[in-house]
Structure formats: C-alpha cells, structure tokens
Amino acid sequence: GNSVTQMEGPVTLSEEAFLTINCTYTATGYPSLFWYVQYPGEGLQLLLKATKADDKGSNKGFEATYRKETTSFHLEKGSVQVSDSAVYFCALSDRGYNKLIFGAGTRLAVHP
Amino acid sequence: DTAVSQTPKYLVTQMGNDKSIKCEQNLGHDTMYWYKQDSKKFLKIMFSYNNKELIINETVPNRFSPKSPDKAHLNLHINSLELGDSAVYFCASSPTGVPEAFFGQGTRLTVV
Numbered sequence: 001g002n003s004v005t006q007m008e009g010p011v012t013l014s015e016e017a018f019l020t021i022n023c024t025y026t027a028t029g030y031p032s033l034f035w036y037v038q039y040p041g042e043g044l045q046l047l048l049k050a051t052k053a054d055d056k057g058s059n060k061g062f063e064a065t066y067r068k069e070t071t072s073f074h075l076e077k078g079s080v081q082v083s084d085s086a087v088y089f090c091a092l093s094d095r096g097y098n099k100l101i102f103g104a105g106t107r108l109a110v111h112p
Numbered sequence: 113d114t115a116v117s118q119t120p121k122y123l124v125t126q127m128g129n130d131k132s133i134k135c136e137q138n139l140g141h142d143t144m145y146w147y148k149q150d151s152k153k154f155l156k157i158m159f160s161y162n163n164k165e166l167i168i169n170e171t172v173p174n175r176f177s178p179k180s181p182d183k184a185h186l187n188l189h190i191n192s193l194e195l196g197d198s199a200v201y202f203c204a205s206s207p208t209g210v211p212e213a214f215f216g217q218g219t220r221l222t223v224v
Contacts, residue, residue, distance in 0.1 A: 032211040043116075043202060044155075044215040051211070087153055093211030098143060099168055100213055102155040 002027040006090050006103035013080055013110050021075040021106045023064075023090035031092040033057075033066050033073040034100070038087045047075075047088070080110045115139050116216040118203050124222045125193055133188045133219045135203030142208040143167075144186040146178060149200040149218070158201075161186055162208060193223045 007022040025033065035047040035057070048057030053068035062077045073090060090103040116137045125131050137144065145168075146158040160168035164180040175191045186203060200220050204213040 034212055036215075038153075043217040044204075046212055046214070049212055089155065098162070098206075098209075098211070099145070099157045099160055100147075100155075100211075101157075105153040105155075107153075 002031065002092060002094050002101050004090050004092055004101055004103035006088075006106050009087075009105070009107040011106060011108045013108070015082055015110055015112050016079045017110075019075070019077040019080045019084075019108065021088055021090075021108070023073045023075065023103060025071050025073065025090075025092050027071075027092055027094060029094070030068075031094055033064070034091045034093070035062070035064055035073070035075050036089040036091060036102075038089065038105070040086070044089065080108070082110045082112055084108060085110045116203055116205055116214055118201075118216040118219050120219060121217060122220050122222075124224065127193055127195060127223055129193050130189070130191045131193060131221070132190070133201055133203075133221070135186045135188070135216060137184055137203075137205040137214075139205055139214060140207075141205035141214075142183055143206050144180065144183070145204040145206075145213060146186065146188050147202040147204060147215075149202060151199070155202070159186075159188075190221075193221075195223050197221060198223045 032051045034049045036044040037047045048059040050057040050066035056065045087105045091100045143162045159178045200218045203216040206213040
C-alpha cells in the first residue's frame with residue numbers, strides 16, 4: 001500500500017542554519033505530495049504542496065521538489081528561525097481515495 | 113473567521129463513558145474527515161465523508177460513529193471509551209477532487 005517515510009527527529013539546529021528533512025514515499029500512480037506543519041498546541045497547517053513530478057512547492061522560505069525518479073519530497077530551508085520550531089509532516093494523497101497518508105513527523109527545534 | 117472549528121478543545125473523561133466531538137467548516141467544502149493523532153504524533157485517517165455520505169472507514173472500532181447532519185458538519189461520537197482512545201482527534205475538510213485538506217485545531221481526548 002501507499003506509505004510515507006520521514007527521517008526521524010528530533011532535528012536540532014542553531015538559528016540561520018540550513019535545514020533538510022528527508023521524505024520518501026511509496027505509491028501507485030502519481031500522488032500529490034505535501035508538507036504540513038504543526039506548531040506546539042496547534043492544528044496542522046499546509047506548508048507547501050506539489051501535484052506532479054518536478055514541481056517545486058514553496059512557502060515561507062521552505063521548499064520541496066517532487067522527485068519521481070527517487071520517490072522523494074525533501075523539505076529544505078536556507079536559514080531557519082526559532083519560530084520554525086515545530087513538527088513537520090510529509091504526506092501524500094492518493095487521488096483515488098481522497099485521503100492523506102502521513103509520515104511519522106519530524107520535530108525541529110531551533111535554538112538562538 | 114475560523115475555517116474548521118472543533119469543540120471541545122480538551123476533553124477528559126472516565127473509561128466507559130460516551131462522548132461527542134463536534135466539527136464545523138465554513139469553507140463550503142464537500143468532503144470532511146476525522147484523523148487520529150496518537151501519543152507519538154502519528155496521524156491516521158479514521159473517516160471520510162463526501163456530501164454527508166461515508167466514503168472511508170479505516171477499520172475503526174464500531175464504538176466510533178461519525179454523523180454528518182449536513183455537509184458543513186461532521187461530528188464524532190464515541191461509546192464506551194477506553195484508555196487507548198486517548199489521543200488528539202483532528203477534523204479536516206477539502207473541496208471534492210482537491211487532494212489537500214484544511215485542519216481544525218484538534219480535540220485532545222484523555223480517558224482516565
């Protein structure tokens with residue numbers, strides 16, 4: 001079945017460091033891919049998305065590229081801030097079932 | 113204006129009780145969902161409704177009964193609560209045919 005695998009956290013970085021959170025997926029067909037973010041005590045917010053191969057999603061300085069050949073959708077940011085501290089979820093949507101399948105989440109902690 | 117709202121935000125109850133969580137969305141979406149987030153932050157879909165009709169039931173115990181009185185509301189009723197039901201429950205919605213979902217703030221259910 002479809003699945004998403006994320007790198008385990010926590011990821012601890014200093015402010016202004018470069019961030020990469022790895023995400024790979026297994027899916028039949030051509031799913032849409034997403035990154036959601038969950039700040040402490042809050043719900044999930046859509047951070048960015050990509051709906052087809054080679055698409056790049058970007059938002060708030062974060063970006064991720066849909067790589068069909070490596071079945072990956074890694075999240076990157078050039079310079080993280082303390083306010084980026086949160087749990088990040090990679091997800092895919094199988095169009096046939098209209099549901100999201102999430103990875104396990106990666107906690108990011110950014111220190112001043 | 114809150115897009116997807118859930119009540120209550122926190123719910124503490126004893127084993128064996130019956131409780132309900134309410135969800136409303138004002139986005140005009142046709143599809144609504146319930147997701148469960150366990151203590152390790154893992155998110156999994158429970159139910160999906162489209163225009164008040166059940167689309168997905170992910171092998172959830174029949175103690176959980178969703179009810180959709182109209183397409184803007186999807187409530188979750190849980191009978192005979194068990195310790196293992198303790199989790200954060202998220203309601204979400206999306207337009208038909210659009211893969212991403214918009215999430216509520218979550219309801220933290222604690223069964224004691």
